[in-house]
Amino acid sequence: MKINTNSNTYTIIYACVVVIVVAFLLSFASSALSPKITANERIDKQKQILSSLGISVPQDQVESTYAATIVRDIIVNDKGEVVDTTGGFEIAIKEISADRLPFYECRVDTTTKYVIPLVGKGLWGTIWGYIAVDADCRTIYGAYFSHESETAGLGALMAEKPFQDEFKGKSLYDESGTVISVVKFGAKQDNPSMQCDGLSGATLTTNGITDMLRDYVGMYRQYLNKQSSTNQ
Amino acid sequence: MSQLFSKANRQVFATPLGLNHPVLVQVLGICSALAVTAKLEPAIVMGLSVTIITSFSNVAISLLRKTIPMRIRIIVQLVVVAALVTIVSLVLKAFAYDVSVQLSVYIGLIITNCILMGRLEAFAMMNGPWESFLDGIGNGIGYAYILVIIGGVRELFGAGTLLDHQIIPTSLYDAGYVNNGMMTMPAMAMILLGCVIWAQRALTKDEQK
Numbered sequence: 427m428k429i430n431t432n433s434n435t436y437t438i439i440y441a442c443v444v445v446i447v448v449a450f451l452l453s454f455a456s457s458a459l460s461p462k463i464t465a466n467e468r469i470d471k472q473k474q475i476l477s478s479l480g481i482s483v484p485q486d487q488v489e490s491t492y493a494a495t496i497v498r499d500i501i502v503n504d505k506g507e508v509v510d511t512t513g514g515f516e517i518a519i520k521e522i523s524a525d526r527l528p529f530y531e532c533r534v535d536t537t538t539k540y541v542i543p544l545v546g547k548g549l550w551g552t553i554w555g556y557i558a559v560d561a562d563c564r565t566i567y568g569a570y571f572s573h574e575s576e577t578a579g580l581g582a583l584m585a586e587k588p589f590q591d592e593f594k595g596k597s598l599y600d601e602s603g604t605v606i607s608v609v610k611f612g613a614k615q616d617n618p619s620m621q622c623d624g625l626s627g628a629t630l631t632t633n634g635i636t637d638m639l640r641d642y643v644g645m646y647r648q649y650l651n652k653q654s655s656t657n658q
Numbered sequence: 659m660s661q662l663f664s665k666a667n668r669q670v671f672a673t674p675l676g677l678n679h680p681v682l683v684q685v686l687g688i689c690s691a692l693a694v695t696a697k698l699e700p701a702i703v704m705g706l707s708v709t710i711i712t713s714f715s716n717v718a719i720s721l722l723r724k725t726i727p728m729r730i731r732i733i734v735q736l737v738v739v740a741a742l743v744t745i746v747s748l749v750l751k752a753f754a755y756d757v758s759v760q761l762s763v764y765i766g767l768i769i770t771n772c773i774l775m776g777r778l779e780a781f782a783m784m785n786g787p788w789e790s791f792l793d794g795i796g797n798g799i800g801y802a803y804i805l806v807i808i809g810g811v812r813e814l815f816g817a818g819t820l821l822d823h824q825i826i827p828t829s830l831y832d833a834g835y836v837n838n839g840m841m842t843m844p845a846m847a848m849i850l851l852g853c854v855i856w857a858q859r860a861l862t863k864d865e866q867k
Contacts, residue, residue: 437727444734448741455745459752466755578696579842 471515478541478556478570479534497538498531506648519545519554524645532558539567540653542646546638549630551575553584553638559598563654566606569593571635581631592622598643598650605643608632662788670789674796681804681851682858686772690764691805692847698821700760701809703750705802707765711742712774712801713794718742719782720790726783735778736769743768773797808850816841 429436469485472492476482483491499514504524514528522528522545530541538561545554551574558567571584583589597619599605604617608624615621624632643650680686687708694704718738719726726734747765750758758765768774777797782790813819815838818826826835840846 431725431727432729437730440725440727441730441733444737448737452741452744455748459748462752463748463755466751470755470759578844579839 471519474570474572475530475541475556478558478568479532479539480558480568481534495534496530496532496541500529500531502527502529502646502649504645504648506652508649519543520552527645527649529646529649534567537561538657540650542642542650544638544642546634546641548573548576548584548634549581549628550577553631553634555635555638557593557598557639559650561654561657563650563657564597564599566593566596566598573631576631577628580625581628583625583628584631584635589622589625596620596622599647603647605640607636607639667789667792670785671792671796674793674800675803677862679800679804679858680773680776680797681801682855684773684776685855686776687801688851690767690771691801691808691851692844694761694764695805695809695812695847696816696842697760698806698809698813700757701805702802703754703757704761704764705798705805707746707750708768708771708773708801709795709798711739711746711768712777712798713791715739715742715774716777716782716790716794717787719778720785720787723783731783732775732779735775739774739778740769773801804851804854807854808847811850812841812847816846 431440469488473482473488476488476492476495479495481491481495496515499512500508501510501512501514501517503509504527509526514530517526517528522543528543532539532541539558540561540563541556541558543554543556545552547553553571553573553576555569555571557569559565560567569590571590573582573585576582576584593606596606600620604620606620606622609615609621610629611624611626674680677683681688681691690704695701715735715738719735722734722738743766746768747758750761750765777793781793785793810820813821814825818824818831818837
């Protein structure tokens with residue numbers, strides 16, 4: 427019997443069968459690979475946090491180094507209260523809000539460091555980063571930035587070492603409430619301890635970084651103040 | 659066995675590498691060729707992914723070609739390609755996470771790569787699975803080697819490295835050599851691609867037409 431492949435019934439049945447077969451195939455592939463993908467995403471996030479502390483290790487040592495370095499991952503809010511004493515790491519970068527802020531306490535060569543995450547908008551898409559501060563909660567120990575889709579060779583330079591190293595040793599914020607900012611590349615800096623050279627040709631990306639620093643340091647300030655007075 | 663590699667079949671494999679090259683002659687798939695070639699590693703992974711997807715989608719469509727209703731054939735082709743692309747993207751996320759982050763949306767955009775739809779429509783719908791497989795591999799490799807050439811040149815002159823290994827010696831940098839930042843921009847990929855097309859046209863001038 428010859429089937430008429432152009433009849434309506436055949437076309438509809440054919441489309442349904444194809445879609446169902448493909449759906450099965452894809453859900454099988456997805457569920458088979460998802461544990462590995464989640465693990466990769468976890469390791470990637472741990473790598474980013476370690477990178478802000480100036481630690482870079484091979485892929486297979488990331489998890490053990492992270493476990494040895496990060497002492498606590500607590501959740502705080504913008505009023506300076508501790509919401510939860512664990513689980514900060516589980517908050518995805520895009521789910522951070524003023525009443526659920528992850529705060530990492532770390533131990534690097536017997537000194538205590540704190541890491542806070544930052545999220546903002548660059549020119550084309552989301553940008554994010556981690557800032558590590560010393561026990562005084564002011565002096566920047568290291569920074570890590572990354573981005574979704576900034577222009578290669580311009581804004582994308584924010585993810586490279588030379589730019590991130592500029593933050594080292596500067597102060598995150600001061601009593602008057604000024605937060606560290608990124609200024610135009612080469613411009614005269616009136617307050618060098620709180621300003622970083624920007625990226626040439628990427629003014630909008632660096633403005634995004636400045637906004638992100640202002641917003642997030644603003645939210646963390648109460649807790650950082652509290653923490654630094656406990657430490658003294 | 660000899661039939662599998664007959665003259666006609668070898669031709670099917672070889673023409674997309676030269677006279678009917680998908681990128682150089684048909685000028686298809688340019689967008690991703692410009693976007694992922696700033697470094698060599700993503701260019702290789704992208705080329706490999708496209709080769710796998712073209713060959714297997716060609717085989718799948720070729721096996722189904724007698725059953726596909728004419729009116730929804732493009733949709734069926736798209737579904738097959740999209741399924742393969744999703745699987746490749748999942749595999750990359752599981753086994754080559756860093757590269758998959760670098761390639762970001764471009765793996766997903768293989769679905770819209772004109773080379774794929776072109777080969778499915780023009781070849782797999784009319785030929786057997788083995789010929790279609792060869793055609794897919796040929797077109798994929800044709801696309802991949804252009805990516806590798808452009809990615810290699812851009813990484814070498816833009817960053818002084820190849821596959822992240824320093825190639826240009828530090829003594830040269832001390833002597834005043836600087837990396838060409840222009841190479842890291844997509845515009846430079848366009849110019850390089852133009853040069854490759856020029857060279858290929860000049861070399862095969864007599865065989866064309």
